[in-house]
Amino acid sequence: MQYFYTVRTGDRLSKIAEQHNVLLANLIAANRIQNPDQLAAGEQLSIPASMHNYIVQSGDSVYQLAEKFGVSIATIAEENQLLSPYLLKVGQRLRIPPGVPYYTVQEGDTLEVIARRFNVRTKGITKISLIQELNQLATTAIKTGMRLKIPYAPIGESGFIAYTSRLEGGPDIWLYDVESGVNKRLTTDIGGSYSKPIWSMDSSKIAFVGKNQIIYIIYLESGLIGAIDQLAEGGDFTLNWSPDNETLAYTARGKIILYNTRTHESQQVNQPGASNVNWFPNGKELLFQAVDREGVHQLYRSSLTGTDREQITKNTEGPLHEVQLSKDGKYVLYTTPGVSISLIDVVEVASGKTFEVKGGPEAKNYFPTWASDSKQFAYSSTELKGQQYRSQIRTVRFDGKNDQIQALSNCYSTPVTWSPKHERIAYLSGCGEEYASEMWAVDIEKKFLVKLIDDNQIDALQWSPSAIADFTTAEFTSDVYEVNFQYPLGWRKVNEERYEGDDGFFQVSAISGSDNLEEVCQAEANQELLPYGSKPTILSSENPEVESCLILPSDDQPTDMKNQAAFIVKYPMPITIKDTTYNYFILWADKKHIKEISSTVMFLP
Template identity: 50%
Template sequence: MQLSYRVRSGDTLYKIAKRWEIPVESLISANLLSSPYTIYVGQRLSIPSGAEGLIAYFSSRGGHDDLWLFNPRTGANRPLTNGLGASFSTPVWSPDSRRIAFAGKNGVVYVVGVTTGSLAGIDQLDEGEGGVLDWSPDGRKLAYTKRDRILIYDVATHEAHSIQRPGATDVQWFPDGARLLFQAPDASGISQLYRIRTDGTGQQQITRNTEGPLHNVRLSPDGAFALYTTPGVSISIIHTVELATGRVYEVKGGPLAKNYFPEWSPDSMHIAYSATAFEEGRGYYSQIRTVGRRGDNDRVRAVSDCFATPVSWSPNGRKIAYLSGCTEQDFADEMWVVDLRHPEPIRWLDGIRITALQWSPSADVERPEKITYFSPVYKIRLLYPSHWHRVNDERYEGPDGFFQVSAISAEADLGQVCRGEAFHPLRPYGSQPRIIKARVSGQEACFILPSKDQPAEMKGQSALIARYPRPVVIGGTVYPYFILWADRGHIAGLSSTLAFVP
């Protein structure tokens, strides 16, 4: 049953404030209730919300950690990867919202094309490295740190250069694209913020910190301020730094001095963050708060039942997405959004483990034509139409076609294997299938195309058989050959994107 409140009186305000555990005075002072509207309590969003852009998030909804996209306008979800994420992975959008970078399984840094479905692994980080990936303003380069170096990688030319800087972390681009911000220890070993040119010259120290380490460094979109948390995890206080003057401002924060995941608003004027709180009988939970960049006007906007939650601003800066649904400090299984103009948090997703999220910078993001499929079992990757859906780990299909993958264990040569599949006693390809020799992804291969008398229930099934560069072992059995089944209209296109992976 849908529950709703019609906001008309102070009495209703108190009911809403109690329901969402938001101080009623903050609702009134924020002037959020200047006109009547309806608040929907605890309901999943069932109609388009008017929200812009897409939300990238990591979830194990497909059985393993992967990158997914959620469309707030339609409620649609789709995966961008298959088996490549990790529990620590965080999506990082390029400024034009065309690509997403993340550090995934085994520390590999990936770049995913949102509209093309392309996927590239560009580097591998050591354990504990790569806390921050940051795109250049033109969306062409990535900056990150690895082994006491600042790395700058050009995703167009696949060229990289490095700046030697021991202890550097949290590297980020200034809006001019010519300078970088980063954290590193000074000569006394104390954590400081620095700026440096992308060619490694002109290093300048920004802060004069004399206390604890600086974490979660974030440069404001306009390049005028930076923020950080200090000194650690058990106590985490947010500070901002006005870069022109070096003046530092402290954010008072939540009741327990546990303030996490601070993020700048798109206009650089506010910060959203998660502040841990505690109540007898309820335990730990978190407040979703916003504050001005000089520590002013700190307000509670919503609450989450997680100890802490990442937060992300909508492209227009009017909404904040966050996670909830934690039980006993486990991972979240809900995604919520709060509109800063109205006190009605709305649940968008539930029932799936979610570990990280980030809203796209652009409001308009095109739907990709193709999506990457990756199988860690069969050691292959290919692109398939984005409107097809997953049937199981090996099969995807849509109204206009399908594909399925497997492997063949045989000691025979490729020609014999192709003939054995083509002329199977059950005649899945009809009585006179054609076998065409080919090379796919640099490997010896063959296509099997059906004859006209193929049974209609086979839906035009065709096949590609290719020799693996190195036989794969699955369940203790050695498989020298890979096989792809697909409808005749898509077999060639799918095969052209096939790649064998280690």
């Protein structure tokens, strides 16, 4: 959900951006501003930023903080459960929203106008239905003065972001569907505080180090999870997939281990003290860190048998961290020397030439991650702003040139991950005392920010390397109703028309009706027994080539209906079932899954 700030007399866009911990370019993109120098008092701006985690200073009052951040006293009081007279203590931590969680409709506004202005769009298509659904609007009609919640729309690309979450116990591995915005839990109570999901290059498997330092592999197509080894506490937890997506490399018991996930056999490579193992793209060589004869940490390459060892670096300092080979195998990056001071170097593998990355203002540069083009990488750089730390999401060329800040996070540091075509970077924000509560993505070219996940507890994330099919779904095909669609994996067949799971259901049928789709949808939604409640919302398709509607229940829907919603779509040509002709297909499903399932409906040829 987006937050809105009302422009005050004397405000400048740059001042508003700095006040709310957001880059000016991101603020301009969020509001599609054509002329940054033209601001009108009373204008409402979407603020793509996290909550301020403010520490109360001597002399602070709720009134002063409300003035400083441009929000109401009531907003601060409600967010922090403060009671009148709102007394504060020095050192007290307050969560201050970047604005109010609604947009006030202005004269001349329509849902289409609002959705376009605030980027409620997926794959370039304006999604007014998302605004309707969030606000439970039965129609698209709105009035001046209405307060509307404005959502962030899903990006709409095929693929997933795997992340570690503590939301429901855990920590465990979850998947965020970039196309639909749906989250799905993959593991239950086997994660650890150090768990980082690592995708195979074909995006069919995820490896991670879980509870008790056990290495697990998730086979996404089958849903199976296998435990393959156990590492020493406090050891090297680097995991790296082979280019053919079959073999996982890691270090254990003083050796490099190559575990084949197809044959379930392992090979040991004798490289004493090795760590940070990476595969070269030829699949025949490994890169790793080990000490030289003087006890100094260096990077080496060798064959899979451990022979033909060749030193790459000429390091004279301490250990190297976050070692990562570029996708083409030409460059390797790492951070050094430690945590309080963390600098990034890039080494050309063939020549040993080193490029130093200047980095951020505090020399605290973390989580460097290569883009798939091997020409650039992203990283998080810590910055002290006032009395609080924040992190800059930066991109830079392999040679240290063209270092740019793409976005800001209110976390001290954050892992970063690239989309498959290196158009976007996802990162964490919304940090409180322990964990990040939000996941964001920034469009590198357009500078537009999208909040992907909110109200969570996230430690790590990684975008799937390739645009993949949804391995969390199964396929339903009916020759009777002449349809095919995807539904959540694990749901059980009740009969030919109905499937159920622990978290939802679907049922299919066909109906006859007039050629007027609106009449058919109204008739289904407003039945005498009110199966969708007294005020259901009807959303018409935003695709002009498809005649369909969604029916979403109102809050007073009878509980025995199990949150039933409906999707009605007109057949290209009427079908006949047992001598009866039908011109509409109808899908019933729970409200949580109706949009996800209906978006995959296809008629059989």
